[in-house]
Amino acid sequence: MEYDERLAHFRQTRLNPFDRGEEDYDPQDGKPAPEQEPRAELSGTGSSDRTMDLGLAEDHFSRPMGSCVDSDIEKLKLAIEECKKLILELPEHSEKQKDTVVKLIHLRLKLQELKDPEEDEPNLRILLEHRFSKEKSKSVKQTCDKCSAIIWGLIQTWYTCTGCYYRCHSKCLNLINKPCVRSKVSHQSEYELSICPEIGLDRQDYRCSECRTPVSLRGVPSEARQCDYTGQYYCTTCHWNDTAIIPARVIHNWEFEPRKVCRSSLRYLALMMPRPVLKLKEINPLLFNFVEELVEIRKLRQDILLMKPYFITCKEAMEARLLLQLQDRQHFVENDDMYSLQDLIDISSGRLSCSLTEIHTTFAKHIKLDCEKCQAKGFVCELCKEGDILFPFDSHTSVCQDCSAVFHRDCYYDNSTTCPKCTRMTGRQQDEPFDIQTR
Template identity: 90%
Template sequence: MCEPDTRLISGLCFPICSRFEELYASIMFCSEIYAESRPELFSGTRTHSSDRTMDLGLAEDHFSRPGSFVASDIEQLKRAIEECKKLILELPEHSERQKDTVVKLIHLRLKLQELKDPEEDEPNLRTLLEHRFSKEKSKSVKQTCDKCSTIIWGLIQTWYTCTGCYYRCHSKCMNLIIKPCVRSKVSHQSAYELSICPEIGLDRQDYRCAECRTPISLRGVPSEARQCDYTGQYYCSTCHWNDTAIVPARVIHNWEFEPRKVCRSSMRYLALMMSRPVLRLKEINPLLFNFVEELVEIRKLRQDILLMKPYFITCKEAMEARLLLQLQDRQHFVENDDMYSLQDLIDISSGRLSCSLTEIHTTFAKHIKLDCDRCQAKGFVCELCKEGDILFPFDSHTSVCYDCSAVFHRDCYYDNSTTCPRCARMTDRKQDDESDVKDA
């Protein structure tokens, strides 16, 4: 026998075991099976002698399918629910009769909700404060309304989710929403707060929540003040649920990835910004590369991939094989080598990005140097020593001329005191062309 605790069902507190929560969660899926296996619970027959059975209103067919409900109106259902609550309190705790009565109470509440809030009256799509709300069909009971902070009982309540920022709320709470969609903020302001917890103090907030303006204080009277580590501002318990998230400013300045407490709007904003490449590390904190070796390794791999890109966009076989699509989740890796997303930095810290990027780098190099004759033909021979294998700009032992992009052995390039042979030829050719124009 499980230990009793106090749960709130249909506005009434009474001792109830945890099995009732399971009954409630599964009632939608097994009510018909349960009715067939225990017909005495769902009929007007009195299996237990009680003078109050008829007073409960259970003799009528409250538990049939929704379309066949014609016998009771809303007032009769309300009276039956109240009588059912009283009977639950009077019955012995954890007894079979109490459990059966709870199941009956749930069915009565379902019927009442169907009459008061017909599902067909609720639109499938609603737009409010740039939110695009879509009516949910899920009957899960584990969701929480972001407006009133109470559980969404999917079995008996209509609820919506914003397709942009995943804001969830009851249908009845829709008109009370004051928070605009975070997705619009991401679209119009794709930049992080890069100061670590920029606190301004409760007095600067007039001792009110930074979002809904509810009065708050550090003493919890009338409402507890909770600080968001991302914005540095204070929020009430309705706007700040003690959710945690990795804060970009702490990552960039301290290479710290410990999740910190943030408000609900900051949590959604950080989640939507997670994969956006908006961090230019060499400008924000260039010293970070001196202390994090993994960053240096990733930067070199990204530079090599950018050198490989011209081979692929001019190679028919590479285009057919769609080699560059191996980086479709990190498209910015084939566009530049200095922009990072917060997800990139998290994966660098964990070592996942180094492993996956090294594997992709190996695949790319294999195609250019071994598998494709056309790409091999675009290699270079060191014009300084005129010896050795064919060279490519992404080889680790090579150096590239910054002016003409010619490739040489690294040792040859730095030991040679003369200018680049290719640059010299190009200069001579340019002078000859200019002299021919003058002669003409």
Template identity: 95%
Template structure:
């Protein structure tokens, strides 16, 4: 084994290359058949040339070929030199220098554009050098210190610069834009034979026995994928949540994982149409629906109140804008937060803040309250109060007990009807 005190620390990017080179020469270092020669053997690795500073003119192919020859000679010599000798250490350092220079010649960072568009991906060149990532194309580690890499700003697909031209998967965000709806059948498996025993995405031959490649099932699509397209990532499956109220993460392929990640905050689930019985079994859903209905009743007060607009009260729901637009659409994140109890706490707090503004803090909003015309008693009423009922025709507010005990029609509706009947008579008199 190479000693830990090998003098490579001054090199700014050599640590990871050292591991890679060590992996290449390790079998030879421990092989009993390794050649042993005199430690004073002279060598010529082509290091006399200045390979570590960029010349004025552009590099030609001969520069790369010379470096490759020097690298091979250096690797051969490491195997021949005595283990743990000083010359072996020096040769490893020289090999690291040569490999670094070859990488710079093959993939110069300054020649790489900052933005590249491919298959609807918008790839942005990453500047981070210390973050360890994995290439989504070749499944190899991205060494930020010595390799240029890109990330799609839409779906967060990551890859080496050298892998860019090999990408065949379009950006998942385009699918989200054109197909904003979930697969609502639980793991709709069609069978590996229907896929012709090939990966559903890249068409690589797969089998359940792992020969030539292991077939891995995606719990979201129900299809089978190869290990390059399915990394055993896990995600919450919308169909299992809606039909079984189950939130256990299941294994999904890479494209499904990205799709679910981008879709998680989109309000595309209309529960009352997909599974209305869910409200009979999940009490938290009933509570959230009532809070959302109250907030929709509060909204007209805020959009006509100057103080509320200046305080930007409705922006407290900016992360869930659909809550101020309707009361029946949910996102997958909403359902996850309902299950954990987080949404109930936060929405109750916002509901209390809104009600306090209307009923206590703002005189203008207080003036828009109602007095029960059936009993003409009690405090000022608002449509979102728990003990009130609202007329479906004229939106007048009454005490709930008064409204259901009253056998006559709504007094306000009666007045409006009489007023409309009197209007033609006044027009006739005027003519």
């Protein structure tokens, strides 16, 4: 009872700081002038009594011990509703309206805090192959992928899947019905290679392809949004109008304009982007006839594969870890025909050509100039027996497909006889049975 009397006395003797004008303060000590009466609200719609009814003058952020949480929640709800009405009544873009909006935000945050009190949440949760890790960041503003509401890190606990980066409130964890996209990437590492394979909303029974919520093209009861990657329709909860580059459009049309995709497709494409799963020779071999950059990159990759045996058998190259310069594109030292979507994007922008040319120059410099052991593994053209030492990755050379001997390109194609090295090897194989019989 003593607390209520002191609170009432405090309300009667103090004005709401949002309602004070410059004339209400004493310039010396900053206190309100004692002889002035409290002024009414702007636009003549309220008074200082109404302000106190809103709860704006009450400190909701430091309540006494033992107070009832349920009653505080009801009071905060009433204060929020009154605050909303007051914002509509105040003049637009006025200082009082801005201050009242700030106070409304604070009241809503406090209400959310009372509804979702901080609990000892586990640091790791595993649901539907998701590995949810409890986030500790408080200043980052995120959106819950389940309820589409804002995650207020200052007062709410939230989790992020370490596999597909699915984010949600702790209270939404048990409501999740979407499995982790990373599991799909692990078991089915391939793209949809048809451009927007639409089957029609009627084939989906006018329901969201993912959560089965009723949708329609007219937006009643929910708007149907098409995913350009799958061609199917989704509700506004599963499709946020995010955009991504579509692999099928890149491969068939060399088109890199981002298109609207659903949330699950967005995560799938993001996880698949660095994976080398596109074999362009089989999917669209004509692409090399129209995109010169692809031909250039293919030649650089073929040269790097020819340089790889030199580095594997060279101690200096292994100590210098030259091949680690391609650790972000490991498939470049394994084959020359597999590409990732990120490779194609970098080829289109020109970044890959510049970086790969620089690496190619570094590798060639080590083999031909810096390392004597690698230089000793060069070839002399056995057809003309002239010129400098040849290497299989030189632009003016040709390599025998059978014995890997290196010749000048002009000498190799002008000579109508077989490869000299292959001839010697064939002669040796024929002489071995004769030597065995004579013994």
